[in-house]
Amino acid sequence: MRTSDFNFENPFNLLAKFPSNERDESKLMIIHKNDKKIEHKLFKDLHYYFNEGDSIILNNTKVFPARLLGNKEKTEAKIEVFLLRELDKEDRTWDVLVDPARKVRVGNKLNFGYGLSGEVIDNTTSRGRILQLNFNGDHNDLIKKIKEIGKTPLPKYINRDPEEIDKKRYQTVYAKKEGSVAAPTAGLHFSKHLLKKLEIKGVNLVEITLHLGLGSFIPVEVEDISKHKMDSEKCLIDKKSCDIINKTIKNKKRVCAVGTSSMRAIESSISSERNLNPFFGWTNKFIFPPYNFSIANSMITNFHMPKSTLIMMTAAFTGFSLLMKAYKIAIQKKYRFYSYGDVMLIL
Known part of the structure; x- marks a missing residue:
């Protein structure tokens, strides 16, 4: 078919x-x-x-609240990141989707606030990236922070911001x-x-x-x-x-x-x-x-x-x-x- x-x-x-x-x-x-x-x-x-x-x-x-909202360093352009899967706990690297993808390149630094930032260290596909997260704490602290500031990853076609419900x-x-x-x-x-x-x-x-x-x-x-x-x-x-x-x-x-x-x-x-x-x-x-x-x-x-x-x-x-x-x-x-x-x- x-x-x-x-x-x-x-x-x-x-x-x-x-x-x-x-x-x-x-x-x-x-x-x-x-x-x-x-x-x-x-x-x-x-x-x-x-x-x-x-x-x-x-x-x-x-x-898990996999949607992070951030800004590009220097330009302050708004960037949305979906954390797809953790690749390495020690290096804090994640396979992610970014939106808009065209605005993000290897070497770009993203700030999510609350002491959490990230750097794009590799391109994997036309849509995906490898993101290295930086946070002043161990792995458990990092996961806790992601859960604190992350948003419910509603599908794009719902076309609204997540609410408490x-x-x-x-x-x-x-x-x-x-x-x-x-x-x-x-x-x-x-x-x-x-x-x-x-x-x-x-x-x-x-x-x-x-x-x-x-x-x-x-x-x-x-x-x-x-x-x-x-x-x-x-x-x-x-x-x-x-x-x-x-x-x-x-x-x-x-x-x-x-x-x-x-x-x-x-x-x-x-x-x-x-x-x-x-x-x-x-x-x-x-x-x-x-x-x-x-x-x-x-x-x-x-x-x-x-x-x-x-x-x-x-x-x-x-x-x-x-x-x-x-x-x-x-x-x-x-x-x-x-x-x-x-x-x-x-x-």
Whole structure:
């Protein structure tokens, strides 16, 4: 398939700039792959579709305040920095994105205030840089300062400054392991009350970790999908989680991946028997049609941007024609799109 196949008129009027009043009161579209049936519910109805022995896979990554606002030394030009990943604790070097990128060169010094500054020491890509941070303190002091002055890294298309509500709502209720610069948005819909309902029914809530970078959210810019290269992201799946999921598969029960990040993680570590293996490392797995999924037989995901790797993965799981039909219906029924938007359950 081609990238242009995944293009559609961007529904800017349906872009959710703020979260719903309650996490589990977002709209929920149910897509049945076998009979092509589409239902319309609320996310709090999710527990009706799961039974004892089913497993729901949650990405427990935690977003850190990765957006720093600073100024170039001498010119005082405003510069925005996204901290993508720490490369070296001793040297305090980070892989970052800078905006506007054209104004920053190797050797430029940036001041973020509060005793924190940085120097661009290398170019990595046309968009990325290596930034060496300077702060009067040890590594722990530096991380503490970043958390104090950093802003919630809301996606660019939300087009507003982060507010107090974003500190809580651009984070899942089960977030534990810090390291993401973007939220696993399908998980934002779960409330503690809904999770408890699922637990009472005997549904396994299985946690894995995949720290999201910006790579997943950058549009595919080549027409031949197979030539797109995914940015690597850190992934952790322990043996306990694997044992629960593999038992669920053996018992022919429902395994549901919450979000494209969970799906990408579990598809990155499959045994020859098509079971899930423990994994600790980096994955650049890129899933697009056609693709034979090994672990999950259901999926929860938001409504994504045109030409994104996220909609391509969802199409591989749902079926291209059925997914495009679902998106058309979503626009007609005014579902909210993207990170703070509504959600679908694919069965």
